Amino acid sequence: MNIIGFNKPYLTGKETTYITDAVNSGKISGDGIFTKKCHAYFEEKYGFKKCLLTTSCTDALEMAAILINIQPGDEVIMPSFTFVSTSNAFILRGATIVFADSNATHPGMDEDSIESLITPKTKAIVPVHYAGVSCNMDKIMAIAHKHNLYVIEDAAQAIDAYYTGIDGIKKPLGSIGHLSAFSFHETKNIMCGEGGMLVINDEQFIKRAEIIREKGTNRSSFFRGEVDKYGWVDIGSSFLPSDIIAAFLYAQLEHLEEIQQKRLTIWNTYYNLLSPLAQKGYIKLPLITTGATNNAHMFYIVCKNLEERTALITHLKEKNINAVFHYLSLHKSPFYEHKHDGRELPMTDFYSDALLRLPMYYELSLGDIVRISDTIKEYFNESINIK
Amino acid sequence: MNIIGFNKPYLTGKETTYITDAVNSGKISGDGIFTKKCHAYFEEKYGFKKCLLTTSCTDALEMAAILINIQPGDEVIMPSFTFVSTSNAFILRGATIVFADSNATHPGMDEDSIESLITPKTKAIVPVHYAGVSCNMDKIMAIAHKHNLYVIEDAAQAIDAYYTGIDGIKKPLGSIGHLSAFSFHETKNIMCGEGGMLVINDEQFIKRAEIIREKGTNRSSFFRGEVDKYGWVDIGSSFLPSDIIAAFLYAQLEHLEEIQQKRLTIWNTYYNLLSPLAQKGYIKLPLITTGATNNAHMFYIVCKNLEERTALITHLKEKNINAVFHYLSLHKSPFYEHKHDGRELPMTDFYSDALLRLPMYYELSLGDIVRISDTIKEYFNESINIK
Numbered sequence: 001m002n003i004i005g006f007n008k009p010y011l012t013g014k015e016t017t018y019i020t021d022a023v024n025s026g027k028i029s030g031d032g033i034f035t036k037k038c039h040a041y042f043e044e045k046y047g048f049k050k051c052l053l054t055t056s057c058t059d060a061l062e063m064a065a066i067l068i069n070i071q072p073g074d075e076v077i078m079p080s081f082t083f084v085s086t087s088n089a090f091i092l093r094g095a096t097i098v099f100a101d102s103n104a105t106h107p108g109m110d111e112d113s114i115e116s117l118i119t120p121k122t123k124a125i126v127p128v129h130y131a132g133v134s135c136n137m138d139k140i141m142a143i144a145h146k147h148n149l150y151v152i153e154d155a156a157q158a159i160d161a162y163y164t165g166i167d168g169i170k171k172p173l174g175s176i177g178h179l180s181a182f183s184f185h186e187t188k189n190i191m192c193g194e195g196g197m198l199v200i201n202d203e204q205f206i207k208r209a210e211i212i213r214e215k216g217t218n219r220s221s222f223f224r225g226e227v228d229k230y231g232w233v234d235i236g237s238s239f240l241p242s243d244i245i246a247a248f249l250y251a252q253l254e255h256l257e258e259i260q261q262k263r264l265t266i267w268n269t270y271y272n273l274l275s276p277l278a279q280k281g282y283i284k285l286p287l288i289t290t291g292a293t294n295n296a297h298m299f300y301i302v303c304k305n306l307e308e309r310t311a312l313i314t315h316l317k318e319k320n321i322n323a324v325f326h327y328l329s330l331h332k333s334p335f336y337e338h339k340h341d342g343r344e345l346p347m348t349d350f351y352s353d354a355l356l357r358l359p360m361y362y363e364l365s366l367g368d369i370v371r372i373s374d375t376i377k378e379y380f381n382e383s384i385n386i387k
Numbered sequence: 388m389n390i391i392g393f394n395k396p397y398l399t400g401k402e403t404t405y406i407t408d409a410v411n412s413g414k415i416s417g418d419g420i421f422t423k424k425c426h427a428y429f430e431e432k433y434g435f436k437k438c439l440l441t442t443s444c445t446d447a448l449e450m451a452a453i454l455i456n457i458q459p460g461d462e463v464i465m466p467s468f469t470f471v472s473t474s475n476a477f478i479l480r481g482a483t484i485v486f487a488d489s490n491a492t493h494p495g496m497d498e499d500s501i502e503s504l505i506t507p508k509t510k511a512i513v514p515v516h517y518a519g520v521s522c523n524m525d526k527i528m529a530i531a532h533k534h535n536l537y538v539i540e541d542a543a544q545a546i547d548a549y550y551t552g553i554d555g556i557k558k559p560l561g562s563i564g565h566l567s568a569f570s571f572h573e574t575k576n577i578m579c580g581e582g583g584m585l586v587i588n589d590e591q592f593i594k595r596a597e598i599i600r601e602k603g604t605n606r607s608s609f610f611r612g613e614v615d616k617y618g619w620v621d622i623g624s625s626f627l628p629s630d631i632i633a634a635f636l637y638a639q640l641e642h643l644e645e646i647q648q649k650r651l652t653i654w655n656t657y658y659n660l661l662s663p664l665a666q667k668g669y670i671k672l673p674l675i676t677t678g679a680t681n682n683a684h685m686f687y688i689v690c691k692n693l694e695e696r697t698a699l700i701t702h703l704k705e706k707n708i709n710a711v712f713h714y715l716s717l718h719k720s721p722f723y724e725h726k727h728d729g730r731e732l733p734m735t736d737f738y739s740d741a742l743l744r745l746p747m748y749y750e751l752s753l754g755d756i757v758r759i760s761d762t763i764k765e766y767f768n769e770s771i772n773i774k
Contacts, residue, residue, distance in 0.1 A: 028580035058625035193415035193629025238445035242580025333619035
């Protein structure tokens with residue numbers, strides 16, 4: 001039986017042609033022709049005010065932390081059930097992280113718990129659109145507005161996902177907060193191995209973002225002829241990816257709709273095949289929250305507890321299927337457990353123990369999905385027989 | 388007359404093949420097969436203890452600043468005639484930069500000025516091997532040893548360059564300090580658009596470097612089976628480049644000797660053609676310092692002053708030749724002029740005003756070099772006739 005990996009990168013066809021084109025253009029450092037094409041694509045398709053490709057989503061979050069001028073002691077509220085970079089990007093600037101719990105029905109952060117975590121030191125809220133499924137952005141933006149906080153959307157998994165709030169307007173995720181960060185890591189719907197993007201919706205940040213991304217220099221202004229020489233004007237880093245990366249990404253972007261269609265089919269097939277198990281109460285299936293669309297980034301199931309998930313992972317592994325657990329609670333990590341304020345975050349711990357991600361990639365075949373679903377069903381049938 | 392650009396990236400042949408191979412390997416995120424091949428290549432060829440590819444030389448310097456545990460108020464000594472990232476990488480961790488002047492005979496930092504800049508707060512010296520030409524590493528290492536300081540070589544331009552000190556041993560640049568940072572930016576001898584590498588010579592830093600590079604997680608240990616799960620254990624960022632970048636870089640590395648041979652021919656041709664002007668005292672040519680080899684990274688000339696350089700750039704531009712000046716004195720930058728301690732750094736200002744880089748890239752033809760050299764000679768002949 002062939003091995004079904006958890007993820008598999010693939011070529012849409014033009015990646016290496018575009019890389020050659022980039023080299024022939026005479027410039028493959030940052031902000032070459034394909035970087036500009038990617039920026040234009042995202043700005044046009046999603047109405048983002050300003051897009052800046054970065055070498056990773058982590059880097060985009062670090063840019064956001066610099067842009068909102070995080071100082072030592074500033075507090076940032078975010079879910080504990082997220083990737084370490086959501087936190088580390090702010091910790092590198094001296095922030096204290098205040099972790100929120102996940103929802104009972106969904107791994108996204110519990111929006112109703114946010115307000116109680118706000119103190120005079122709070123500077124920002126960082127909602128994470130887990131699995132590309134929107135947080136309740138109406139609630140979050142209202143809290144932020146009331147308390148004068150910045151909202152930075154961690155939209156790492158949320159490309160081509162939307163949210164419709166009480167105003168009835170369907171908005172792309174990443175377009176709602178002051179700043180947003182996307183990932184193009186190889187596990188993402190659209191990818192280039194490692195890569196990311198900062199989206200700026202609040203215009204006040206645009207000029208400084210260009211400077212910070214260009215190692216703290218006003219090089220971008222210089223090339224637009226706004227200043228007659230460029231120099232060191234701010235802190236910053238090299239956040240620009242090689243145009244090779246942008247060329248690869250652009251080839252993927254040209255197939256975005258086809259990719260999304262395919263992933264949605266995979267997702268729906270999983271959902272339909274596994275629904276009987278959910279109906280019997282053995283597992284829970286992903287919830288698409290009110291107002292959210294499904295960008296089919298991830299297919300996960302939620303087991304009853306850690307023991308069951310571990311047994312199921314082992315069962316799948318024996319059948320050559322790689323399913324993986326996801327985040328460990330950040331508030332209980334070796335790095336942060338003594339810095340955390342001690343609150344219990346039971347839902348975070350629950351998803352950390354019980355959530356299982358199934359293989360999900362463009363080239364996953366219908367046969368594979370059936371085999372994976374059957375293997376999961378088989379596990380529960382056997383485990384029931386044993387019990 | 389065709390335009391001779393300052394730089395031109397090129398393909399050695401296998402770049403896109405290797406990128407396709409990387410995709411087919413099933414993993415194009417960081418630390419894939421080509422990243423490992425690059426690490427092995429550098430470690431074997433240059434005897435570096437541990438190599439870690441990064442998304443830029445800036446990022447490698449940032450890793451170094453984290454690794455030596457720079458704290459607010461720590462002082463770091465470096466030349467003012469360098470790229471902003473040499474400084475910003477340490478400033479992001481709170482360091483105060485103490486700028487050293489350049490040598491009278493060479494843009495590299497004046498090694499004899501270093502000791503007077505040391506205070507109880509000094510934590511590190513960051514020599515920059517300008518144009519790939521070694522600093523006097525014997526002097527610098529002796530000072531560092533005496534005062535218990537770290538040495539981080541900014542070897543951005545110094546791939547395949549060597550230094551022979553009083554011990555008579557020919558050592559690759561980047562292998563001498565505790566840590567070193569290389570660049571593979573498109574202007575470098577070996578390149579991938581944007582890219583870099585941290586070299587670790589002091590073993591104490593290896594384990595933490597892997598953690599910091601993997602977003603502050605012990606993922607590398609986990610994959611080696613040293614720990615049974617991986618989690619958040621430290622600060623860190625996503626310093627890993629996509630394996631697409633490593634695949635591109637590896638294709639270049641396979642041609643390193645041929646590239647170096649070609650660049651050295653270009654460099655020597657420039658040197659021979661421009662020597663008459665130097666002998667007449669119109670310009671100065673690059674100095675290869677005692678004990679240093681020439682990696683032919685850059686060909687520069689030094690004019691008499693800013694006015695002459697500006698006029699020469701204009702003259703070259705009129706003849707469709709793009710020659711460019713280099714660093715602006717960092718101690719006089721808008722960002723740092725008020726933070727600098729006020730010392731005059733006359734040689735830094737001189738190179739900032741008078742140094743001119745000539746076009747330098749693999750595909751630069753003999754005809755182009757002759758044309759560039761003739762155009763420079765023409766400028767001086769005309770300017771003499773006018774005078």
